[in-house]
Amino acid sequence: MLTSMARFVAKSAQHALPLFKLLRKETAFEWTEECEGALQHLKRALSEPLVLTRPVEGEKLYLYLAVAAEAISAILIRETEQGQKPVYFVSRALQGPELRYLQIEKIALAVIMAARKLRYYFLAHFIIIRTDQPVKQLLARPNMVGRMLKWSLELAEFDISFESRKALKAQVLADFVAEMTTSTxxxxxxxxxxxxxxxxxxxxxxxxxxxxxxxxxxxxxxxxxxxxxxxxxxxxxxxxxxxxxxxxxxxxxxxxxxxxxxxxxxxxxxxxxxxxxxxxxxxxxxxxxxxxxxxxxxxxxxxxxxxxxxxxxxxxxxxxxxxxxxxxxxxTKPSIEKTAEVMHICAVDEQSWMSPVYNFLKSNTLPIDAKEAAKIRKRACSYVLLDDKLYRRGFSIPLLKCVEEARVEFILQEIHEGINGQHIGGRSLARKALRAGYYWPTMQNDARNHVLKCDKCQRHGDMHLAPANELKTMISPWPFAWWGMDILGPFPTAARQVKYLIVAVDYFTKWIEAEPLAKISAPNILRFFKRDVLARFGIPQVVVTDNGTQFTNKKFQEFLAAIGTTQHFTSVEHPQTNGQAEAANRVLLRGLRRRMGASKGNWTEELHNVLWSYRTTPHSTTGETPFRLTYGTEAVIPVEIGEPSSRIEYPLEEDVNNELLREELDLVEELRTGASLREVTLKQKIAARHDKRIIKREFEVGGLVLRRNQKDAREGKLAANWEGPYRVRAKTENGAYHLEDLYGKEIPRTWNAEKLKQYYTLDANIHARRGNTPCEPHRRSVQARQSTQLAMGCSTLRGIVSNEEIFLDSSLGASQTLGQFPKLLGNGAYDPRHQEATVIVRRALA
Structure with missing residues (x-):
């Protein structure tokens, strides 16, 4: 009953303490004068119960505290025109270590108890705690630790404030705080x-x-x-x-x-x-x-x-x-030591995120909007002003210095790439800044963006392992229509100084032609193509090659154009585009390795044996041998001589054999159709398995990208994984891109999306710089300025002058004249947060 009626009785726990002690199991039952006094007090309180009132939504409520040796109490009231009306009484007895709390800690505990028991009131109303004890000062001290710091953080979610106790208008309040008042x-x-x-x-x-x-x-x-x-x-x-x-x-x-x-x-x-x-x-x-x-x-x-x-x-x-x-x-330093001070018009920029909290703590200034004011009051509980500087109470360290937006870039840059930085990731960067004692609301997002735009982090970033686009399968429409060509080597030098191998493979029958070469020059490649491909299998429709100088040779390209053959180039560093030729290379290389003994120089002698074996072995994709798909029948292999097969043991007459061979040629179309269907089915399954691992990467025309670095042996392990940036000039249908440098010069050959990555930069000039290529000294100057700018974290340069171009800030417009431009350079100031693009103004110099 005492518990259920406690909300109507002031300091019920304090007055009922003798009864609580009497009811304990380990205490012998003995009715004392204290128990009688407690019972009579409760009877009087319940015979004349106080009328509790219900607060109005948005109304301010006031909390009064009372602390005794073994109990703490609180009363929540509202002030009306009729006077002070109670809303709720809460109290509880102190237990265990709480009895040994310091008096000021007991007062703070009373606030915590009221906040926990009356949580819904604390969340819905602005609570003013009236006390003459220095609770606010102690909770606001930055050097408080332990439970006082924990309680301070717990109270931060509520919209509360402290003020000195005023005149008590209601008798219930006078009785409530009587025992707390010990001095004027x-x-x-x-x-x-x-x-x-x-x-x-x-x-x-x-x-x-x-x-x-x-x-x-x-x-x-x-x-x-x-x-x-x-x-x-x-x-x-x-x-x-x-x-x-x-x-x-x-x-x-x-x-x-x-x-x-x-x-x-x-x-x-x-x-x-x-x-x-x-x-x-x-x-x-x-x-x-x-x-x-x-x-x-x-x-x-x-x-x-x-x-x-x-x-x-x-x-x-x-x-x-x-x-x-x-x-x-x-x-850390003598009190008389003067700190270097900077003249401020305002301690905190009015546009800063700190401004509302700072103004509230400094001068109790709040917005007119009630909801916004309540939000700021709640936020301010987690902050403290020290020497006119704003600090946030932290969990990892006691105080975190609040940082304005203008200093965020410096802090991130110094930690990330300063003398003590090692280009850590975004999450680690934010946590390191936090542990260093700094705070701003968008730490993690700003750290991620900083790392994302860091030039060195992008150049040395990890390689992409997941495919960027769907697998494009290449199916030849008929035998010997599509050929893939590639160069394999170098091998150990053999007779006639040969050490390379030119390989050509038909996409339909998987037939391979190969020839050893001493030099992989364009004339040798052209001679091989004429003799081993054209003369034996006719003019192909398409030839797929890589970007080697032998295949990009002008005479070779002119010859293909003259016979009506289209030449397709693979994307740079993307051999999968010519996957059939790469597969043929693996087959030949594996066969030669396994047939070689101690002497590696006679690999040319074994080449024809490897080719013979391959041509008479069923292919996994077609289910048929390349020989049968080409000639319509199977070739006789050596084992049939050593252990005669039926066609060797019982040979047919010549006329009958010729007739059967002609019938095989008539039926070879069906054979090839079945092989083609099997190949299409298998490649569809491979493509489906490949496409499950896709992480889509697409780049917009005009955007900046880095491409896979063609590493220099002199750089060794320290070489960057990516190089650039380059601008996307055009996009093809198969996931490859045409690139250009920052001055508009086109890069030969396409690059597949798997070998590209998006480039993020703080230099807005890079996005808009294109047109005629400047002279070489100016190019080097621009590149040096870009590197310096990226290292300093600046976002844009005001102007770059050459004999051909003037790069101006877009905020100045494209109509700036040469007469106005020196004023720009003379100004010498720029806004490091400026992110707008720049424009180019070309003028003929007199």
């Missing part, structure tokens, strides 16, 4: 500060103890990571105490120190001659002027023992206090 407001603003500093060979430190009239006690152990004297350490402790008192909202302070020198110099009794101590003294006096009333006293060391112990980071018995907190910090 003026007394709570009076703080006593004990400070002490120490310096020895092992290091320096400072100890600070703050205590107010309400019993709030804060202890600070401050490490100094820079060399100091004893007097300087005393001054650092004094300054740290003043800063902490200012953060806590103190108005009247009394400072005790066991240093006679510091106390006398601050009070003006002693003169300060040392220049460095004089700087400390001036800074202290400026701090003291911010308080309404200050007093500095000297005390014996034994009266300042705790501060002395804190300064030496030693252990000692804590001073007993109900509201106590220990903070450990480290100063």
């Amino acid at each position: 407001t003026s007394e709570k603003n009076k703080w006593t500060i004990f400070v002490d500093g120490s310096s020895n060979s092992q290091g320096s430190g400072a100890g600070i103890i703050l205590e107010n009239g309400d019993g709030v006690l804060i202890e600070v152990s401050l490490g100094l990571s820079f060399p100091t004297t004893n007097n300087q350490a005393e001054y650092e402790a004094f300054l740290a105490g003043l800063r902490l008192a200012e953060d806590m909202g103190a108005e009247e302070i009394t400072i005790f120190t066991d240093s006679q020198l510091v106390a006398s110099q601050v009070s003006g009794e002693y003169q300060t001659k040392e220049e460095r101590l004089l700087e400390y003294l001036n800074l202290i006096r400026a701090k003291l002027a911010k308080f309404k009333e200050t007093e500095v006293k000297h005390v014996p060391r034994e009266h300042n023992a705790r501060a002395d112990v804190l300064s030496k980071l030693a252990s000692t018995r804590r001073k007993k206090a109900g509201n106590q907190s220990l903070i450990q910090e480290t100063l």
Whole structure:
């Protein structure tokens, strides 16, 4: 019953504690006066229950807190014209380690309890927590760790704020906070500060103890990571105490120190001659002027023992206090050391993502729109202002410096490709920036884009393994209509100095012709083609070759054109285009390897044996031997002589044999049709299996690409995988592309999409630079500027001048004259975030 009625009873857990203890299993049942008092109090509360009210949507609600030794309570109220009306009471008893919490931690725990139990109210309303305790200051301190930091982050999702407690209009509130009120407001603003500093060979430190009239006690152990004297350490402790008192909202302070020198110099009794101590003294006096009333006293060391112990980071018995907190910090530089400051018109750019949160924390400025204001208040709980700089509370490290958009590129560039960078990936880049202590909302996306546009990362990127387009199968319409030609070698030098092999294969019958050559010159290739292809099988319709100089020779091409044969070239570094010739090469090479003994120089003697074996072996795609598809019958092979087969053992008469051969020729058309169907079926299955692995890659005409690098042996393992960039000039139907350089000069031969990758750049000039090729010195200058620009992370150059072209920023328009252009160069400034393309203005120079 107590639990179900708790929402109607103020501080129900606190008043029912004797009953809860009585009902525990390990406690003997004994009815005491405390139990009787608790029961009577609950009876009175339930006999006159408070009328709870329901809040209006969007209405502000107020939270009051009460903390006892073994229980915490909270009341949620709304303020109306009729007065303050309760909405909900929550309370609970403290258990286990919670009983040993510091008083200030219990107050924070009361806020957390209310936020958890009244979550729906906290999510739907703007909550104002009214308390005279320094909960807000402690939760906002950047050096808080442990549960206080955890609670601060938990409260960040709610739209809450803190304010001092005002006059209590309702009796229920007066009763609720009565036990919490132990001193007047003026007394709570009076703080006593004990400070002490120490310096020895092992290091320096400072100890600070703050205590107010309400019993709030804060202890600070401050490490100094820079060399100091004893007097300087005393001054650092004094300054740290003043800063902490200012953060806590103190108005009247009394400072005790066991240093006679510091106390006398601050009070003006002693003169300060040392220049460095004089700087400390001036800074202290400026701090003291911010308080309404200050007093500095000297005390014996034994009266300042705790501060002395804190300064030496030693252990000692804590001073007993109900509201106590220990903070450990480290100063990295002296307090009097001036930081280089830059004159700012505004600390944060109004267009920056930080501007709304910064303005709210700095001057409590919010947008007019209520929803937007609520969103900013919630976001602001995760941020803190230190020295007029915005920091975000982090999980990996306590504070993350918020970065404006203008500095993002520098941070990413320095981490990614600076002196300590190794061109890591986008995800690692974002996490490294985070661990370095920086934050902005689009870290991961910006890091990915930076890596995506990094020139070196693109050039040294991994090779593509997955196919880029569907497999295009090539089927010859009739025997000896399509031929594939290729060169195989070099082989060990054989008789007549031959070391190469010219290979031609028919796409329909899979018939192979091959001839050893000493030189793979164009005349030798042409002679082989005439003798072994034309003279034996007739004029072909198509010849497929690679891009070797022997096949691109003018005389060879003119001869093919004269006989009406079309020559198809494979894409550069894409031998799959002429896959039939590559397969023939593998067959011949495998056969020669297996037939060679210790002597490799007689490979030419074995070539005809390998060809004979291949021509009389059924092919996997057609199911027939190349010999039968060519001549209509099977050839006699040596094994039929050693072990006579039926046609050798019982030979037919010549007339009958000739008649059967003619019949075979009449039926060869059916044989070839069946072989062609089997080949088509098999290639369709291969294509289907191939197409399952496709990762589609298409490039737009005019876009920039990198192509597979033809590696230089001098670069070895350090050679880049890709080179370029090039511009896409045209696209073919079979997934190949015609390319051009950045000045419009066409690159010979096509490149398959598998050997290309998209190029991303920050240099907008690259996209629009085309036309007449500049002179060589200017080309080198442009390339040097591009490299410098990419390395610096700039997005565009203002202008590049040559004898033929002027590259101008598109924002200036294409009507700029040569008379106006020097003004552009004289300006010398550019916007590194500018991403627009540039235009070319050509003018004839007088």
